[in-house]
Amino acid sequence: MSDDLLLRARDVSYALGGRQILDRVSFELGPSQITTIIGPNGAGKSTLANIVTGLITNFDGAIERRPGLRIGFLPQKVYVNTLMPLTVERMLRLTRNPDASEIDHALAQTEVGYLKQRQVRSLSEGELKRVLLARTTLGNPDLIVLDEPTSGVDVTGEIRMYELIGELRSQLQCAVLLVSHDLHLVMSQTDQVLCLNQHLCCSGLPESVSQHPEYLALFGQKAADSIAIYTHHHDHEHDVSGEPAGHRHD
Amino acid sequence: MTEWLDDFLLRSVLAGLIMVTIAAPMGCLMVWQRLAFLSDTLGHAAVLGVGIGLMLQMVPIIGVLAVALLIVFSLSRVSNFNSALSETTLAIISHTGLAGGIIVVGLLPSQTVSLESILFGDLLATTATDLLHMLVTTVVLLILLVHHWRAFVALSVSREIAQAEGVEVRKLQFLMYAMIALLVAVMMQVMGVLLIAAMLVIPTTSARLFSRGPEQMVALSALYGLGALAGGMTSSYHFDWQTGPAIVVSASALLLATLALSRILKNQTP
Numbered sequence: 001m002s003d004d005l006l007l008r009a010r011d012v013s014y015a016l017g018g019r020q021i022l023d024r025v026s027f028e029l030g031p032s033q034i035t036t037i038i039g040p041n042g043a044g045k046s047t048l049a050n051i052v053t054g055l056i057t058n059f060d061g062a063i064e065r066r067p068g069l070r071i072g073f074l075p076q077k078v079y080v081n082t083l084m085p086l087t088v089e090r091m092l093r094l095t096r097n098p099d100a101s102e103i104d105h106a107l108a109q110t111e112v113g114y115l116k117q118r119q120v121r122s123l124s125e126g127e128l129k130r131v132l133l134a135r136t137t138l139g140n141p142d143l144i145v146l147d148e149p150t151s152g153v154d155v156t157g158e159i160r161m162y163e164l165i166g167e168l169r170s171q172l173q174c175a176v177l178l179v180s181h182d183l184h185l186v187m188s189q190t191d192q193v194l195c196l197n198q199h200l201c202c203s204g205l206p207e208s209v210s211q212h213p214e215y216l217a218l219f220g221q222k223a224a225d226s227i228a229i230y231t232h233h234h235d236h237e238h239d240v241s242g243e244p245a246g247h248r249h250d
Numbered sequence: 251m252t253e254w255l256d257d258f259l260l261r262s263v264l265a266g267l268i269m270v271t272i273a274a275p276m277g278c279l280m281v282w283q284r285l286a287f288l289s290d291t292l293g294h295a296a297v298l299g300v301g302i303g304l305m306l307q308m309v310p311i312i313g314v315l316a317v318a319l320l321i322v323f324s325l326s327r328v329s330n331f332n333s334a335l336s337e338t339t340l341a342i343i344s345h346t347g348l349a350g351g352i353i354v355v356g357l358l359p360s361q362t363v364s365l366e367s368i369l370f371g372d373l374l375a376t377t378a379t380d381l382l383h384m385l386v387t388t389v390v391l392l393i394l395l396v397h398h399w400r401a402f403v404a405l406s407v408s409r410e411i412a413q414a415e416g417v418e419v420r421k422l423q424f425l426m427y428a429m430i431a432l433l434v435a436v437m438m439q440v441m442g443v444l445l446i447a448a449m450l451v452i453p454t455t456s457a458r459l460f461s462r463g464p465e466q467m468v469a470l471s472a473l474y475g476l477g478a479l480a481g482g483m484t485s486s487y488h489f490d491w492q493t494g495p496a497i498v499v500s501a502s503a504l505l506l507a508t509l510a511l512s513r514i515l516k517n518q519t520p
Contacts, residue, residue, distance in 0.1 A: 053413075053414040054413070054414065055410060055413050055414060071414065073410070073411065073414035073415070075408070075410035075411060075414070078408050078410065078411065079408065080408075081282055081406060081407055081408075083281055083282055083284070083458065084282045084406055084407065084464060084467075085458060085461040085462055085463055085464065085466065085467050086407060086463065086464060087462060087463060090463050090464070091407065094400070094403065094404040094407055094411070094412070094415075095400065095401075095404050095411075095412065095415040095416065095417065096415075119462070120407075132411075135411075145414075
């Protein structure tokens with residue numbers, strides 16, 4: 001594998017209980033790239049994330065990782081053990097030994113510094129997601145894998161969450177693999193889209209994927225249009241008739 | 251050399267102290283991982299182990315250990331460690347083990363072993379050999395616990411996060427089951443099946459109410475265990491209660507008192 005790749009998946013297939021979940025999926029992850037896996041429910045998105053992180057090992061095909069690749073992972077569902085007393089600070093020290101300033105920095109990055117001494121079991125779902133996002137940034141990861149990081153977060157929180165992920169990428173210089181179904185919110189931050197429905201329907205830049213026939217078949221024209229609107233960053237306002245007032249494209 | 255161990259009361263206190271020491275960390279891990287019922291299951295199935303051991307004229311502990319490890323191994327196959335052990339599976343093994351054990355024990359010549367002593371043990375009849383077994387087991391378990399503590403805690407918080415961050419979840423979970431099997435097998439000689447299960451869960455639950463971190467919960471569990479031991483042995487001495495059950499009842503009394511206290515404190519700080 002060439003040095004400018006973090007990870008390469010080749011013909012990854014996975015079946016569980018006679019049901020094919022992934023069918024010969026291949027892709028590459030480059031450094032500092034945001035890659036988004038989209039697809040309908042049951043498309044195998046989480047399975048693919050779990051294979052990338054090494055949670056699932058009995059798949060067919062191959063995953064090549066750059067030697068020494070450090071991965072931070074935010075699982076889709078984190079079952080918070082309510083029987084266990086645990087502060088947010090301690091949660092950040094679970095498997096590593098970050099010093100106090102690293103912990104403060106990580107929590108500040110996701111704007112939850114004030115939660116440091118709180119019990120994890122007392123957090124709201126949105127707070128927990130941000131704490132877990134802060135956790136993934138510890139240990140200087142090359143790749144962070146985020147499986148539906150906004151589930152359980154309200155819409156305003158959701159938009160802010162994606163902004164934070166974009167900021168983290170530039171601050172940490174790490175790649176991000178994002179599993180999401182919120183297409184229009186995610187697209188503008190994304191360098192590469194993998195459209196998944198057991199097999200890889202299409203992949204590439206957000207704009208090209210959103211016009212791909214298989215994508216349109218899965219999500220419909222409406223979804224594609226909303227992406228087109230969203231990724232087209234306006235520097236002008238439309239008047240009521242749709243005519244631009246004071247037009248300037250960059 | 252061991253004349254000082256001749257005093258039966260001293261031996262039983264020592265046995266109690268050893269149990270409390272190892273029950274605190276093991277109990278916390280079991281409660282965190284929702285394995286509290288596993289010790290019950292292993293305990294009940296251990297009756298079968300005792301019966302088989304005696305029938306084959308071995309030391310009972312070998313029979314118990316064999317049965318316990320067999321169960322742990324089968325469970326690891328069945329559950330594939332992908333989810334918490336199902337209550338149903340554990341209950342089936344538990345009842346089958348107990349029923350099978352009662353049949354086997356019933357076939358033995360009478361007075362070989364009493365079912366009551368298997369279930370409740372007899373702390374006051376602790377022998378020097380029992381003490382040695384308990385001590386060695388506890389030291390082995392403590393070494394394993396210290397060595398793997400961080401990983402055990404991570405595993406308890408989230409299996410997914412632990413595995414993604416390099417914790418060997420399957421190995422560790424199997425190790426944990428095997429450790430529970432060893433604990434139950436060795437401790438039941440003296441403590442009885444029911445007392446072990448209770449001491450793994452009740453002091454731990456009390457400790458949880460006022461703990462802010464995992465290690466603090468372990469330390470508090472040990473204190474609650476000590477309290478239960480002291481309360482149980484004292485009431486056993488004064489009121490002629492059976493020692494094992496008296497310890498369990500003391501542990502529960504402490505839990506109730508702690509619950510009441512935490513309610514009062516909660517109401518005071520709105």
